[in-house]
Amino acid sequence: MSAAAAEDRALPSLPFDDDALHEECGVFGVIGVTDAANFVALGLHALQHRGQEAAGIVTHDPEAGFNSARRMGYVRDNFTSHEVIRTLPGTIGIGHVRYSTSGNKGGTAMRDVQPFFGEFSMGGAAVAHNGNLTNAAQLRKELIERGSIFQSSSDTECIIHLMARSMGRTIPDRMEEALRKVEGAFSVVAMTRTKLIGVRDPLGVRPLVLGRLGDGYVLASETCALDIIGAELMREVEPGEMVVVTGEGVESHRPFRPRPSRFCIFEHVYFSRPDSILGGKSVYETRRQIGVELAKEAPVEADLVCPVPDSGTPAAIGYAAESGIPYGMGIVRNQYMGRTFIEPSEQIRNMGVRLKLNVNRALIRGKRVILVDDSVVRGTTSRKIKEMILDAGAAEVHFRIASPPTAWPCFYGVDTPERDKLLASHMSEEEMCAHLGVDSLRFISLDGLYRAVGEARGRDPERPQYCDACFSGEYPIVPADMVERGFQLKTAAE
Structure with missing residues (x-):
């Protein structure tokens, strides 16, 4: 295989990695610093949880012009060497980590790795995007008919x-x-030779924050990316706002008609890192409060509360604190597995979830165990975890889920299975409990989730609230391309 062909290959997903809602993407940009590429690489490393398939960086230097590097795989494996960073000189740069949510569903190809670059009459510009455009197919068709050539x-x-x-x-x-x-949904970070630009869509579905780093400025998907480089959080880029950052400071523009915000509630549940701040709220504290609400709504007699690591950990801590049932690490995660098995054998494929999770048998044996997880998607992983717990000698297994049933696909930048692949789309809670073979199964209610994030759930379309379409089927933006392809929106009967 040629080097170019090898570079264009996507890293395949792990054999058991299809039973989760995968993060969308992460964006990062910096201006007014020495060696911008170093800061971008660090920022992308902090945002690695939002996309692990590929990463890219673009910088600009007055003498060298625009330069870019795009690689498959993890940031740490591709952007930590001096040989790569020295090819990216400049005091301004942007970057992107990707998990494919549109385009090449079979995996990321090199041609799909962002940031994308365009040369215009007034100069070049690079663009990185977190989210998903729901009318992209229609736009693409119209643009191709008018002569555009897509790469x-x-x-x-x-x-x-x-x-x-x-x-x-x-x-x-x-x-x-x-x-x-x-x-x-779009949170965009872009750059010209002298400007760093950040934009959020009118509903603010995806996050974007603005920070200060000495005399420079930073844009990032999450505050944890500011922390890693020692930047100070200034504020969130507001829904429908465009910020243009230069050496003179920050300009704010309002390109869109004002609309009530619809920030993705699943960012609080799962996508964002627990050490980030969303809407002025600690993600960790919100997830812990979800566990508190879950314990109030769905109590059960048991001996041990265990998280399914790592995303279920804060909610399990909250559940244990509210219920008075001891908390314990009944499942241990292999933190160093990564994408070790690029071409797994059939025997390794059959190991499935055991490759990344192992049961703490001494703690589990003989106990009535409450397992706290963030979500149930297809249900295959939940069944395997249940079997592992029972094999370790647990007396009972009770699942408590820190989100409502995921019954609808997301079209705003999350890689969600088709609706008929979502267990909750065609099973009741009781049916899912029987299907998983557990002693009990309860999800937090949507109202309980809203209480945990500190908001009252409303039905007023003119009132700001969260996007909860994956739970409610109420899409704040009509997924035009998917409807054109036959997707059925929620009916009044549902």
Whole structure:
């Protein structure tokens, strides 16, 4: 295989890795610092949980111009060497970590790795995008009919082509015009030779924060990426806001008609790192409170509360504290497995979840165990974990889930299975309990989840609230491309 062909291959998912809601992507940008690429690489490392398939960095230097590096795999394996970083000089740079949610569903190809770059009459610009455009197929068709030639299968490339067709005098003007034509969820970080640009869609579905680093500025998907480089959080980029950062400071623009925000509630449940801050709230504290609410709603007599690591840990701590049942690490995660088995044998495939999780037998034996997990998707992993717990000698297994039943796919930047693959789409809670073969199964209610994040759930479309479409089926943005392909929206009867 040629080097180019090898580089274009995607890292395959682990054999048991299809029973989870995968993170969307992460974006990061910095301006006004020496060796911007170093800071971008560190920021992307902090955002690795949002995408593990590929990463890319673009920088600009007055003498060297624009430079980019795009690689498959983890940031730590590709952007920690001096040989790579020295090819990315400059005081401004942006980066992206990717998990494919649109485009090449079989895995990431090199042509789909962001940031994307475009050369315009007033200069070059690079764009990185977290989210998903729900009208990308329609836009792509129209753009191709008008002569555009696409180089990737990513929805993000539509933004570049729309910018190219704009008559705006500056890159920010062209970006504003382009983003007014797209629908869906987008947190965008972009750069020109002298400007760092950040934009959130009018509903603010995906996160984006602004920070200060000495005399420079930082844009990032989460605050944990600011922490790793010692930057100070200034504020969140607001829904529908565009910030343009230069050596002179930060300008704020409002390109879109104001609309009530619909931030993704699953960011609180699972996607964001527990040490990040969302909407002024600690993600860890919110998840712990979810466990508290879950214990109030779904108590059960048991001897031990165990998290399914790592995402179930804060909720399990909250459940144990509220219920008075002891907390214990009944399951231990192998932190160093990574993507070791690139070509797994059939025997290794059959090991499934045991490759990354192991039961603490001495703690589990003879106990009535409450397992706290963040979600149930297909149910295959939950069944395997239950079998592992019983094999270790547990007397009973009770599942408590720190989110409502996931019955609807997400079209806003999360890789969700088709609806008929979601267990909750065609089974009641009781049926899922029987299917998983556990002694009891309870999910937190949607109202309980809203209480945990400190909000009252409302039905007023003019009132800010969360996007909870994966639980409720109530999509704040019509997924036009999917409806065109036959997806059935929620009916009044449902």
